[in-house]
Amino acid sequence: MKPYTIHTANYAIEALRQTGSNGHTILALHGWLDNAASFLPLSQHLKQYTLIAIDMVGHGNSSHRSTDAHYHLMDWVQDLYQVLEALDIQKVILLGHSLGGIVSSVFAACFPERVEKLIMIESAGPLSKSPDTSATQIRDSILSREKALHSKVKHPKDLTSVVRARMLAGNLNAEHAELLVTRNLVRVQENWQWRSDPRLRTLSSLRLTDPQAENIVANIDSPTKLILGENGFEKIVRLVEQRKNLFKDITLATVPGGHHCHMEFPQETAALIDSFLK
Secondary structure (H helix, E strand, O other): OEEEEEEOOOOEEEEEEEOOOOOOEEEEEOOOOOOHHHHHHHHOOOOOOEEEEEOOOOOOOOOOOOOOOOOOHHHHHHHHHHHHHHHOOOOEEEEEEOHHHHHHHHHHHHOHHHEEEEEEEOOOOOOEOOHHHHHHHHHHHHHHHHHHHOOOOOOOOOHHHHHHHHHHHHOOOHHHHHHHHHHOEEEEOOEEEEOOOHHHHOOOOOOEOHHHHHHHHHOOOOOEEEEEEOOOOHHHHHHHHHHOOOOOOEEEEEEOOOOOHHHHOHHHHHHHHHHHHO
16 A cells, blocks of 8 residues: 545645555545545455545645634535545445544445445444434534634654554554554654644534435445444444345345454455455
């Protein structure tokens, strides 16, 4: 996987890319607060594919949104559309982990003609909330943005402590935690500073309702593979149970590991992906 820059209409999207020999292109989208490096272990077992793993806007080395903007789910969907336009790819295989799976599912529902196959790891479409929480969601979101606006960003003192914290937060080993945090950091003289946008940690302004999220899932035409970690997030398991009959063409699989099962058990995950794509 080599560094690769995609210039869209609005942003410079940084990525990691490998060129395979079988003529198939996989575009990979990572999870919230992760980055393209989360697909490095998996890439070692998918060398036959052209794999492009992007840093979503605000993450890793990619551009941040302007100071008057925030991070809305549908804006990442538009970013994905612009990435495909910039790459001149008319039909693609989408591979999304967690948030990346959510973004990919919305794109697949809205632009079925652009998606050959959809693979979601630890994701089952958009998260949702009851409509009677709308006012509270908006209030909490605005207050979280105001707090972030007036808070000083706490940059890490050393890499070791950040890796240790990421290990605990994501149930990751040191190697995988370091892959993720290193790409989200930049060295400035003797200090480390976050590359990722601190506004990513503010609360969403409004989630989709259950009927809206179910409409998204029901409009996914492409064959879809859902891969869950045996010790992954329980809320994803519940969503799969609620929505599996809404998908038009779905296969389910489980691999060892937790929410980052594709990093913990990349060979097993890659075997499922390769079999699905064949």
